[in-house]
Amino acid sequence: MRRRSRKKNAVLGVLLLVTVLYFLYPFDFLLTGWNGSAPKQLSWQVERLVSKESWAEQGDYLPLNVTYQLLAGTPSTQQKFLTIGMSSVKRKKGSYLVPTLQSLFSQSSPEERSSMVVVVLIADFDVRWVTSTVREINSTFASELDRGQLLVIHVSQKWYPPLTGLKRNYNDAPDRVSFRSKQNVDYSFLIHYSAGLGQYYLQLEDDVFSAQNFLTTIRKHIEEQNAKKGGWAMLEFSALGYIGKLYKSADLPLLARFLFLFYQEMPCDWLMSHFRQLMTQRETILFKPSLFQHMGTFSSFQGTYNKLKDMNFEEGLYTNPSAEVYSNISTYQKYFPKLAWDPGEGFFWGRSPERGDYLTVVFLEPVVVTGILVETGSGGKDLLDSGQVELGQDVFTAAMKSCKTFQSLGAFMNGKFEMREVDKLHGSASSCLRISVTAGQKDWVIIRKIRITTKSSAS
Incomplete structure (x- = not known):
């Protein structure tokens, strides 16, 4: 009886020690069982x-x-x-x-x-x-x-x-x-x-x-x-x-x-x-x-709803191909046309545009354009009230580089132009993108962002 009692006490002691170790170091125990090593x-x-x-x-x-x-x-x-x-x-x-x-x-x-x-x-x-x-x-x-x-x-x-x-x-x-x-x-x-x-x-x-x-x-x-x-x-x-x-x-x-x-x-x-x-x-x-x-919708603190977003985020930020940018709109200080094309926080700021004025992007190599986004204005001011976006072919050089022919893709709405699947309408490679002013305005204009997506002309 004493042997059984001692054996039983020893087993209970070992079990008690294992239990104590488990609660003291549960992380080590669990991971040891998972991958074979602590x-x-x-x-x-x-x-x-x-x-x-x-x-x-x-x-x-x-x-x-x-x-x-x-x-x-x-x-x-x-x-x-x-x-x-x-x-x-x-x-x-x-x-x-x-x-x-x-x-x-x-x-x-x-x-x-x-x-x-x-x-x-x-x-x-x-x-x-x-x-x-x-x-x-x-x-x-x-x-x-x-x-x-x-x-x-x-x-x-x-x-x-x-x-x-x-x-x-x-x-x-x-x-x-x-x-x-x-x-x-x-x-x-x-x-x-x-x-x-x-x-x-x-x-x-x-x-x-x-x-x-x-x-x-x-x-x-x-x-x-x-x-x-x-x-x-x-x-x-x-x-x-x-x-x-x-x-x-x-x-x-x-x-x-x-x-x-x-x-x-x-x-x-x-x-x-x-x-x-x-x-x-x-x-x-x-x-x-x-x-x-x-991207989170629910906070790590008590699972509360969190709709916080960064308004200055751009996921596909650097898809714009190399290009030269020209405009006949009078530029204010150092807010040059190229700033609307380049990544970063810069923008083009021009004085009151007239009907027929333009900003033209001339690609260094022809590209097949698949998507276009153009945003104008800042804080609801200096929007382009009336304009359209066009794609062009056959570059020529005069006072400024441009293209011989252009095809209109559509008009601005509330100072913004956005179009996807452009290649379904205009599948051939383009050499120019032009923003044309279709009616003069007294307000100045800010072209804050021009972003395009492209694909290989051979695809």
Whole structure:
């Protein structure tokens, strides 16, 4: 009887120990059962590229104590041009993480994908949700994970500071304070890990879609900004929240500590603005059109409805072919006709146009046009009241380049012209696109945007 009692007690003891370990370390237990091995504890010095440019990463200055678990992907040993970071938590209604990642990779060329790494911090403590999310990422992005273009990490809840009983600044409700404070810590850990993975770091949310070839555009703007006098701390490629904020990797260790130190004081976008100013960049540097658009319908906070959109976003931003642009409308100051054609926030601004005036785009190579969008005016003013859009062939040169023949596609409505499947009406290659004024107006005119889509003339 004593042997049976001892054996029974031993079994109960082992079961009790297993139960205690499960509740203490459920994440490790569950993932071990899923893929055969526990998530890898990342070594700070050996398996992660550490930025040596920042004094905060040298010695023991401002220590930030945190250990990461690598859930998917293999960190590259080579520094990339751009690290893209986002954190993701379980939402009460839907999930946008996988579509966001699909947009980032599908809108990038193979060369662009090889120049970037996307880091996703799974910042939730629901073990089953984390496991299913990682499984979905593994099955959907196997090639990106294998190539070191996507990393999925996690931080145990034990590394987080207190998230309840916090200061109620701005009279926010306690649950709102806890949510935004945890978000600050999430971003702190994410940014801390990302330091050194790339030359630059781009902050996104997990519910956005991207403009085509966004990385090439970012690279171009960085080069232009670096060529100017004076430094910068943050470039913005979206006007919304935490979306599209770009930093130098050398500044990330300080930013991570800044967010951690003041995590309970205010929302993350406010802290980021304060950080920019502390880094002596007084004014925002916002590029338009925006490269990222908010796609989420329901917020990660309590599943509340969120209809926030960036009005300056253009998904197919860089489809316009190379061209020369001419106009006989008197130009105001430096608002030249070409600005309506080129990507960016520029526009053409002309004095009161007369009947017969025009703006003509002459393509350097003939193209088959499939779609056209022309927007005029600003804030309801300086619209083109009466005009039409035409496609032309056979370039000739006189005082200005133009085409010998034109075919009208249609008229402006409320200062805007938009047409799809243009090639069904005009299937041959075109050499010109012309905006013709069909009635004079006293008001000046702004041609804010001309965007076209094309296909190969051989297709």
